[in-house]
Amino acid sequence: NAGVTQTPKFRVLKTGQSMTLLCAQDMNHEYMYWYRQDPGMGLRLIHYSVGEGTTAKGEVPDGYNVSRLKKQNFLLGLESAAPSQTSVYFCASSGQIGETQYFGPGTRLLVL
Amino acid sequence: GQQLNQSPQSMFIQEGEDVSMNCTSSSIFNTWLWYKQEPGEGPVLLIALYKAGELTSNGRLTAQFGITRKDSFLNISASIPSDVGIYFCAGPNSGYALNFGKGTSLLVTP
Numbered sequence: 001n002a003g004v005t006q007t008p009k010f011r012v013l014k015t016g017q018s019m020t021l022l023c024a025q026d027m028n029h030e031y032m033y034w035y036r037q038d039p040g041m042g043l044r045l046i047h048y049s050v051g052e053g054t055t056a057k058g059e060v061p062d063g064y065n066v067s068r069l070k071k072q073n074f075l076l077g078l079e080s081a082a083p084s085q086t087s088v089y090f091c092a093s094s095g096q097i098g099e100t101q102y103f104g105p106g107t108r109l110l111v112l
Numbered sequence: 113g114q115q116l117n118q119s120p121q122s123m124f125i126q127e128g129e130d131v132s133m134n135c136t137s138s139s140i141f142n143t144w145l146w147y148k149q150e151p152g153e154g155p156v157l158l159i160a161l162y163k164a165g166e167l168t169s170n171g172r173l174t175a176q177f178g179i180t181r182k183d184s185f186l187n188i189s190a191s192i193p194s195d196v197g198i199y200f201c202a203g204p205n206s207g208y209a210l211n212f213g214k215g216t217s218l219l220v221t222p
Binding site: 004040041043044045048102104106 | 145147152153154155156157200210213214215
């Protein structure tokens with residue numbers, strides 16, 4: 001039982017490049033989330049999903065897209081990376097509304 | 113979304129000291145959560161509070177759900193070096209996600 005896993009752990013991109021971050025959970029959770037964490041800003045929600053095939057915008061969705069084709073996976077895409085997207089990205093999942101969220105170890109992204 | 117304000121922003125204490133931090137909101141929350149994030153890791157849940165006035169302990173950690181439902185407090189007794197990290201409060205917003213405070217960074221010297 002690995003909980004929430006994220007790949008890759010670290011990535012460097014050039015401005016304009018694209019990439020996909022993968023999140024996987026093995027707890028059969030319905031809800032999954034993508035956050036970004038920047039110094040002094042805490043965690044800010046990018047997008048979330050309340051079930052397979054559904055996605056919704058969070059607080060800072062611009063420049064990102066997501067997909068939830070399988071219940072256990074939640075993908076975060078950057079179509080054209082910008083330096084402002086340099087951040088640490090965390091995925092989380094929860095079983096029910098209002099239940100606690102379990103976080104992955106994070107993906108550190110640097111956009112040059 | 114609802115704003116969560118944490119204080120202090122950072123604390124630098126000696127091993128053995130007690131620590132207090134708090135989180136306030138302009139809106140009422142029905143749940144308060146406290147997470148700890150160690151360097152290079154994701155946040156890990158420490159304590160969850162579900163009822164106004166509730167006082168819950170987890171080892172040396174004690175958290176309280178404020179009576180007004182607009183605040184919560186976290187205390188750490190007899191701090192040790194492994195308490196180092198960033199402590200976040202969080203509460204569910206009007207949707208399905210959590211609002212997080214900006215965190216209290218704790219440094220403990222031996």
